[in-house]
Amino acid sequence: MPIENPFQDPLRFERRVPECAIAIFGAHGDLTSRKLMPALYRLAYDRRLSAGFAVIGISRTAMSDDQFREKMQESVKQFSEDTTFDADVWKAFASGLFYVAGDIGDAALYRNIGAKLAEVEQARHTGGNVLFYLSTQPSQYAAASQGLGAAGLGKGNGWRRLVVEKPFGHDLASARELSSRLHEVFQESDVYRIDHYLGKETVQNILAFRFGNGIFEPLWNRRYVNHVQITGAESIGVEGRGAYYQETGALADMIQNHLLQVMATIAMEPSASFHANSVRDERSKLLRSIHAMTPDEIRQNAVPGQYGPAKIGGEDVPGFRQEKGVDPQSQANTYAAVAFSVENWRWAGVPFYLRTGKRLPKRVTEIAIQFNPAPLAIFEDEDGPGSAPNLLIVRIQPEEGISLKFLSKRPGEGMTLRPVSMDFNYGSSFGERSPSAYETLLLDAVIGDPTLYTRQDMVEASWAVVEPIQNVWRETKFDFPNYAAGTWGPAAADEMLARRGHVWRKP
Numbered sequence: 001m002p003i004e005n006p007f008q009d010p011l012r013f014e015r016r017v018p019e020c021a022i023a024i025f026g027a028h029g030d031l032t033s034r035k036l037m038p039a040l041y042r043l044a045y046d047r048r049l050s051a052g053f054a055v056i057g058i059s060r061t062a063m064s065d066d067q068f069r070e071k072m073q074e075s076v077k078q079f080s081e082d083t084t085f086d087a088d089v090w091k092a093f094a095s096g097l098f099y100v101a102g103d104i105g106d107a108a109l110y111r112n113i114g115a116k117l118a119e120v121e122q123a124r125h126t127g128g129n130v131l132f133y134l135s136t137q138p139s140q141y142a143a144a145s146q147g148l149g150a151a152g153l154g155k156g157n158g159w160r161r162l163v164v165e166k167p168f169g170h171d172l173a174s175a176r177e178l179s180s181r182l183h184e185v186f187q188e189s190d191v192y193r194i195d196h197y198l199g200k201e202t203v204q205n206i207l208a209f210r211f212g213n214g215i216f217e218p219l220w221n222r223r224y225v226n227h228v229q230i231t232g233a234e235s236i237g238v239e240g241r242g243a244y245y246q247e248t249g250a251l252a253d254m255i256q257n258h259l260l261q262v263m264a265t266i267a268m269e270p271s272a273s274f275h276a277n278s279v280r281d282e283r284s285k286l287l288r289s290i291h292a293m294t295p296d297e298i299r300q301n302a303v304p305g306q307y308g309p310a311k312i313g314g315e316d317v318p319g320f321r322q323e324k325g326v327d328p329q330s331q332a333n334t335y336a337a338v339a340f341s342v343e344n345w346r347w348a349g350v351p352f353y354l355r356t357g358k359r360l361p362k363r364v365t366e367i368a369i370q371f372n373p374a375p376l377a378i379f380e381d382e383d384g385p386g387s388a389p390n391l392l393i394v395r396i397q398p399e400e401g402i403s404l405k406f407l408s409k410r411p412g413e414g415m416t417l418r419p420v421s422m423d424f425n426y427g428s429s430f431g432e433r434s435p436s437a438y439e440t441l442l443l444d445a446v447i448g449d450p451t452l453y454t455r456q457d458m459v460e461a462s463w464a465v466v467e468p469i470q471n472v473w474r475e476t477k478f479d480f481p482n483y484a485a486g487t488w489g490p491a492a493a494d495e496m497l498a499r500r501g502h503v504w505r506k507p
């Protein structure tokens with residue numbers, strides 16, 4: 001078996017973690033406070049980081065190293081869900097935190113970063129290894145990378161890698177353009193495009209479930225699978241990010257990246273090994289097999305939505321157009337549902353329904369694989385034939401697990417059937433905490449394992465199927481709002497499935 005990466009253990013644990021500095025652009029921002037710093041602290045708490053480890057925070061706001069440490073301590077205390085804050089661990093961790101202030105457009109910033117890196121390398125023995133993390137406005141990604149390149153920081157005496165937050169481009173051309181700008185400084189193998197869904201335990205478990213067991217794979221095809229539903233539902237609204245959402249929309253914010261990556265994981269062919277490029281080759285191949293629809297097909301197979309005001313639990317909830325920073329005539333989608341088809345031998349004719357939305361009744365991310373019914377209904381089904389199909393449900397959040405739904409005989413006389421469920425729950429089965437997606441992904445990037453990161457061809461393949469939908473929606477005037485806050489989305493999305501004899505699940 002070829003060894004692509006000497007640090008990579010096929011079982012993905014107990015891997016050697018090299019010493020390094022992580023330089024975070026956007027260290028004064030929301031993502032650093034809520035996700036990145038709690039994840040890094042938790043890795044330190046679990047003794048997963050090497051002793052030669054440092055974090056350099058970068059953003060415009062002036063702060064001293066100590067002020068940065070104080071702010072990060074507050075964030076870790078506030079946003080670490082299940083960590084008991086340990087003062088000794090924090091003290092050791094905080095001694096490795098540093099801060100550099102400056103503007104991404106200013107060459108002086110990179111000179112200061114270079115000086116800080118040299119200082120940290122001396123003091124903390126980071127070995128010249130640097131992971132740059134771009135957690136700033138997407139419009140700044142290329143500029144930051146170019147600034148690093150111009151200052152000679154893209155290369156050094158250790159390795160240099162670049163993690164890029166989402167969104168990666170706003171259409172196919174901009175994603176290509178961004179990749180080529182980054183490639184002027186970092187080669188593709190050193191560019192880590194983050195899709196935090198791929199870091200979630202349950203999404204990784206899809207691979208274990210499918211390819212570590214012999215019993216499911218024979219059913220995993222058009223002969224047995226009727227259709228697949230992938231839902232990423234949020235119960236909250238845009239939470240002060242109205243202006244961002246107005247620009248981006250649910251289709252680009254969720255389907256283009258997270259849900260299509262989940263679909264690729266569910267539908268990809270088995271990879272020959274668990275090496276980064278083997279897995280990514282299969283994901284990429286699947287994404288490239290998704291049919292890019294014509295405008296006529298899009299009108300039949302894609303439905304946008306936008307929530308209107310409603311009363312939920314006795315409380316008035318504003319519609320999207322009433323949110324702060326949103327145009328009262330906005331045509332932005334806060335809901336999107338698409339029926340994709342995969343043009344390969346395994347999946348021809350099996351619809352993959354993807355939907356996402358804000359202000360739906362519940363926060364839930366799940367994949368439901370519906371199997372074909374038994375060829376002949378010889379028993380009485382409590383709610384009529386076909387009312388309770390065989391379903392395999394992979395729950396990604398909030399609780400993580402897998403359920404298989406099937407029919408069983410109701411106790412007592414007669415042969416009446418009732419749906420029952422066989423359940424696996426991650427928490428109770430393993431009795432231990434799952435690492436957060438950011439813990440997994442940060443550690444992978446430090447180790448140099450890009451399996452769970454998105455490659456250029458994957459990003460481009462997903463834009464290639466999403467962009468035509470975006471174009472049709474941009475040219476169409478929709479009668480928004482078309483669903484009330486707190487409901488499961490527009491009627492047109494139900495009709496889209498009804499035309500094929502299917503119904504959306506209400507998880």
Ligand SMILES: NC(=O)c1ccc[n+]([C@@H]2O[C@H](COP(=O)([O-])OP(=O)(O)OC[C@H]3O[C@@H](n4cnc5c(N)ncnc54)[C@H](OP(=O)(O)O)[C@@H]3O)[C@@H](O)[C@H]2O)c1
Binds near residue numbers: 032
């Ligand atoms: N927040 C999330 O939940 C989330 C989820 C997924 C992805 N993301 C992505 O992560 C990235 C960061 O999001 P965020 O919510 O943390 O954004 P944010 O709160 O607006 O923070 C942006 C950060 O970038 C810095 N910055 C902006 N312009 C700069 C410039 N010209 N020079 C230097 N620093 C500059 C800001 O510094 P100052 O504050 O000092 O001005 C701030 O630290 C975005 O790409 C976003 O799409 C965020």
